[in-house]
Amino acid sequence: MAQKKQPAVLCPQCELNDVCRQYEKDDALRAAGESLGDVTPQNNVAKGVSVCQAENRFEYLYAVHEGAFKSVVTLPGGEERVTGFHFAGEIIGAEGVSTGKYGRTVVALQDGQVCYFPETAFSADENDNSKIRQGLLMAMSHQVKNEQWTGLMAAHRAEQRVALFLFMISKRFEFHGFSSDEFRLPMSRDDIASYLGLAVETVSRSFQKLKGAGMIQVSGRNVILEDRDALQGFS
Amino acid sequence: MAQKKQPAVLCPQCELNDVCRQYEKDDALRAAGESLGDVTPQNNVAKGVSVCQAENRFEYLYAVHEGAFKSVVTLPGGEERVTGFHFAGEIIGAEGVSTGKYGRTVVALQDGQVCYFPETAFSADENDNSKIRQGLLMAMSHQVKNEQWTGLMAAHRAEQRVALFLFMISKRFEFHGFSSDEFRLPMSRDDIASYLGLAVETVSRSFQKLKGAGMIQVSGRNVILEDRDALQGFS
DNA sequence: GTAAAAAATTGATTAAGATCAAACGTAAGC
DNA sequence: GCTTACGTTTGATCTTAATCAATTTTTTAC
Numbered sequence: 001m002a003q004k005k006q007p008a009v010l011c012p013q014c015e016l017n018d019v020c021r022q023y024e025k026d027d028a029l030r031a032a033g034e035s036l037g038d039v040t041p042q043n044n045v046a047k048g049v050s051v052c053q054a055e056n057r058f059e060y061l062y063a064v065h066e067g068a069f070k071s072v073v074t075l076p077g078g079e080e081r082v083t084g085f086h087f088a089g090e091i092i093g094a095e096g097v098s099t100g101k102y103g104r105t106v107v108a109l110q111d112g113q114v115c116y117f118p119e120t121a122f123s124a125d126e127n128d129n130s131k132i133r134q135g136l137l138m139a140m141s142h143q144v145k146n147e148q149w150t151g152l153m154a155a156h157r158a159e160q161r162v163a164l165f166l167f168m169i170s171k172r173f174e175f176h177g178f179s180s181d182e183f184r185l186p187m188s189r190d191d192i193a194s195y196l197g198l199a200v201e202t203v204s205r206s207f208q209k210l211k212g213a214g215m216i217q218v219s220g221r222n223v224i225l226e227d228r229d230a231l232q233g234f235s
Numbered sequence: 236m237a238q239k240k241q242p243a244v245l246c247p248q249c250e251l252n253d254v255c256r257q258y259e260k261d262d263a264l265r266a267a268g269e270s271l272g273d274v275t276p277q278n279n280v281a282k283g284v285s286v287c288q289a290e291n292r293f294e295y296l297y298a299v300h301e302g303a304f305k306s307v308v309t310l311p312g313g314e315e316r317v318t319g320f321h322f323a324g325e326i327i328g329a330e331g332v333s334t335g336k337y338g339r340t341v342v343a344l345q346d347g348q349v350c351y352f353p354e355t356a357f358s359a360d361e362n363d364n365s366k367i368r369q370g371l372l373m374a375m376s377h378q379v380k381n382e383q384w385t386g387l388m389a390a391h392r393a394e395q396r397v398a399l400f401l402f403m404i405s406k407r408f409e410f411h412g413f414s415s416d417e418f419r420l421p422m423s424r425d426d427i428a429s430y431l432g433l434a435v436e437t438v439s440r441s442f443q444k445l446k447g448a449g450m451i452q453v454s455g456r457n458v459i460l461e462d463r464d465a466l467q468g469f470s
Numbered sequence: 471g472t473a474a475a476a477a478a479t480t481g482a483t484t485a486a487g488a489t490c491a492a493a494c495g496t497a498a499g500c
Numbered sequence: 501g502c503t504t505a506c507g508t509t510t511g512a513t514c515t516t517a518a519t520c521a522a523t524t525t526t527t528t529a530c
């Protein structure tokens with residue numbers, strides 16, 4: 001069966017738009033770009049394939065054009081934990097700019113597409129790439145905000161975490177111009193459980209409780225937010 | 236009694252060093268700087284005073300020169316939650332660059348000092364501030380990494396969270412050149428509990444268990460890490 | 471389209487952490 | 501220096517979520 005496609009971000013809405021569009025349109029910047037390496041738009045990544053590996057040398061910053069991705073880290077004890085999600089219009093590998101290596105392994109949840117931005121584009125060289133850096137700053141700041149959401153997931157009660165999770169997803173979809181009150185979750189219950197630090201069974205039961213309370217409709221991965229404000233107030 | 240001072244970051248070690256030092260030394264950049272507004276170094280902030288308020292318009296990005304700060308968010312339900320800490324050499328307000336407003340209220344845990352970087356320094360104007368932006372990119376990327384740490388705090392077990400918390404603190408102190416295996420925690424048990432999503436009593440008990448296991452020594456806020464690797468492996 | 475595999479839900483029991491309550495230690499104020 | 505207030509630790513009970521186990525649903529493969 002055909003994999004249902006996740007929404008793709010329109011290039012004009014992408015925070016890194018300037019970098020890509022200028023590259024394609026502006027010959028001067030394109031020339032400068034050549035010396036920086038390529039900014040390659042829209043490369044396919046098949047479901048389950050990783051974009052980058054934790055601890056590997058940072059070579060590219062990525063932007064999600066289409067699809068959904070998860071960040072995974074392997075803890076010293078061997079346990080794997082999902083630490084975040086990346087949707088269309090968001091960046092992957094931001095921590096690498098300062099550390100020089102990827103901090104997370106990032107895996108495609110469905111077939112998708114990512115754009116590449118070479119490390120040289122934001123290293124301390126003498127080229128003036130202020131346009132590029134401006135776009136990167138925006139994307140980076142946005143990423144900080146997303147990571148801050150994640151921090152809130154350490155809420156006390158399980159239902160609160162799940163409610164907050166759905167609210168966050170909704171807000172992020174909305175920001176990038178996708179449906180914010182009715183969507184299909186790209187990740188498994190296992191991924192959600194790992195991300196929230198809960199058992200799968202607890203996640204499942206929390207979904208049912210939120211459903212029972214009339215806040216959401218759920219059928220497998222399909223979710224409709226009946227009352228997003230209530231969801232937020234509850235979390 | 237005199238408040239025990241938190242270590243101050245030496246300006247040459249600050250990721251925003253270029254911005255400040257160039258400002259002070261390089262006349263050309265200084266001239267450019269004037270048109271951007273001031274980069275004001277080392278302003279005092281008294282214990283309990285807030286650097287910025289959530290939802291307020293983003294005017295300055297801050298860098299911690301000395302002291303320790305906590306980020307606080309008020310949830311819709313009214314509950315206050317600590318979402319992060321900021322130590323010497325780290326930035327405050329990174330999310331504001333993209334959102335235009337502060338996402339967290341940031342409060343001084345002790346008397347400290349912060350440096351100001353005006354919003355105009357990284358807005359999309361025609362001035363070439365690539366040096367400034369380079370420094371900001373680094374600091375921002377670093378902030379992403381710190382926020383990613385926070386995300387991991389949704390660990391399953393309470394002792395793991397506390398162990399991971401201490402490990403994180405240690406790593407961050409080490410990065411900025413401070414003592415990494417023996418330090419005084421600048422935040423209360425309440426703050427830690429809120430940050431980790433645990434009850435104060437559970438935090439206290441976790442400390443005692445880690446002590447009993449020989450991983451740490453604790454006396455109030457004074458902590459010695461006996462075996463940091465074990466702490467990491469455990470978390 | 472059907473079979474097999476994986477994912478998700480539901481139920482019963484156990485364990486972990488929250489809550490309630492009180493005592494102790496440290497730090498601030500007089 | 502003494503008193504008071506706040507922060508921290510310790511104890512007992514109760515609630516919540518993890519675990520163990522089985523079933524149902526959805527997805528994948530042939």
